[in-house]
Amino acid sequence: MYRDEEREYRECVKCGFEDSLRLDGRPDPEELQTRVNQERDDKAPSVSEQERDSIQVINFDPNPGQKRRDH
Numbered sequence: 080m081y082r083d084e085e086r087e088y089r090e091c092v093k094c095g096f097e098d099s100l101r102l103d104g105r106p107d108p109e110e111l112q113t114r115v116n117q118e119r120d121d122k123a124p125s126v127s128e129q130e131r132d133s134i135q136v137i138n139f140d141p142n143p144g145q146k147r148r149d150h
């Protein structure tokens with residue numbers, strides 16, 4: 080576990096999973112940005128069904144419990 084001015088980083092020795100948290104406890108701005116973008120994509124008429132499928136494939140995890148067993 081280590082930290083810099085803004086964030087604290089943790090790494091799981093069992094599976095190598097890495098996570099980081101803001102020291103001030105605020106929501107991660109990157110995660111917020113992702114959520115906003117996805118919401119826009121769902122509603123935007125310019126996004127084709129094919130593009131939406133691509134996004135879902137990228138986010139899809141066939142084994143959600145395997146990598147993050149203890150997280």
Ligand SMILES: [Zn+2]
Pocket residue numbers: 091092093094095096147148149150
């Ligand atoms: Zn782990």
